[in-house]
Amino acid sequence: MTAEVYFPDSSEERDDVVRLAGVSVQRGDATLLHDIDWAIAPGERWVILGANGAGKTTLLQVMAGALRPTAGTVNVLGERLDNTDLDELLPRIGWASASLADRLPADERVLDVVMTACYATVRRGIERYDAVDEQRARDLLARLGCRRLVDRAFGTLSEGERKRVQLARALMTDPELLLLDEPAAGLDLGAREALLRTLSRLSEDEESAALVLVSHHVEEVPIGFTHVLLLRDGNVVAAGPIDGILRSAALSDCFGLPLLVFRHHDGRYTARAALVRMP
Numbered sequence: 001m002t003a004e005v006y007f008p009d010s011s012e013e014r015d016d017v018v019r020l021a022g023v024s025v026q027r028g029d030a031t032l033l034h035d036i037d038w039a040i041a042p043g044e045r046w047v048i049l050g051a052n053g054a055g056k057t058t059l060l061q062v063m064a065g066a067l068r069p070t071a072g073t074v075n076v077l078g079e080r081l082d083n084t085d086l087d088e089l090l091p092r093i094g095w096a097s098a099s100l101a102d103r104l105p106a107d108e109r110v111l112d113v114v115m116t117a118c119y120a121t122v123r124r125g126i127e128r129y130d131a132v133d134e135q136r137a138r139d140l141l142a143r144l145g146c147r148r149l150v151d152r153a154f155g156t157l158s159e160g161e162r163k164r165v166q167l168a169r170a171l172m173t174d175p176e177l178l179l180l181d182e183p184a185a186g187l188d189l190g191a192r193e194a195l196l197r198t199l200s201r202l203s204e205d206e207e208s209a210a211l212v213l214v215s216h217h218v219e220e221v222p223i224g225f226t227h228v229l230l231l232r233d234g235n236v237v238a239a240g241p242i243d244g245i246l247r248s249a250a251l252s253d254c255f256g257l258p259l260l261v262f263r264h265h266d267g268r269y270t271a272r273a274a275l276v277r278m279p
Contacts (some may be wrong), residue, residue, distance in 0.1 A: 017210040023072035034057045034234045045203045045211040047221045050231035056214040090120045091203040094170035097181035106155025113154050117172035140168040158193030178209040184220045196222045230254040
């Protein structure tokens with residue numbers, strides 16, 4: 001499998017949000033990521049696609065500073081992760097994932113779930129918040145259709161409501177990089193479409209953070225996303241501008257079966273298995 005790798009020459013005048021060079025992650029005999037080279041520029045909106053076990057979540061964890069690679073270098077927001085103070089860096093990164101959601105206390109008030117992102121903690125403790133912090137949390141919740149949830153306990157929310165609250169939390173610190181791990185997983189059709197509309201609005205906002213979203217499904221690629229990275233068994237199959245990369249041949253290589261990709265007039269994608277004649 002020959003990868004089309006998106007890794008601009010170091011001589012280019014770029015101020016990359018993320019730059020990975022030779023990144024590998026080994027766990028026992030398993031290679032979760034293999035020699036990944038990748039760069040993200042400000043304003044780019046990336047989706048990472050691949051089957052279960054492809055390494056998508058691992059790649060996000062590496063970028064979020066939650067997992068140290070076995071080999072290679074990781075630079076995020078101008079800082080090399082193995083040589084920086086993560087306590088100072090993490091508030092600059094918005095992060096939403098199932099693993100983080102599992103750590104959010106069920107009895108915590110929704111408003112506090114959002115505000116605690118300021119200190120990269122999951123439960124409100126002795127830390128102090130200003131009135132401006134509370135107002136920003138309320139404004140974000142209102143913007144995401146969660147105004148009525150402010151005083152609810154996080155554990156009482158539906159799955160769709162939890163996803164929107166997690167997105168508000170990820171945006172709380174006005175991050176420079178936003179990492180979303182399968183934000184539409186487990187949502188019904190209506191909740192999924194509502195979330196994708198929200199992500200499309202974010203992607204179209206020139207002032208918003210660089211975005212990286214993980215998914216299994218091309219149907220979950222929001223309108224306005226600019227780039228795609230395809231992973232298979234910890235290897236990059238292809239990466240680059242979405243118009244040139246998200247094609248039937250590359251997606252078939254990524255998932256290991258014949259697929260047809262369709263782009264619709266509104267900019268959304270769908271994919272289905274190609275019909276193969278039996279001998």
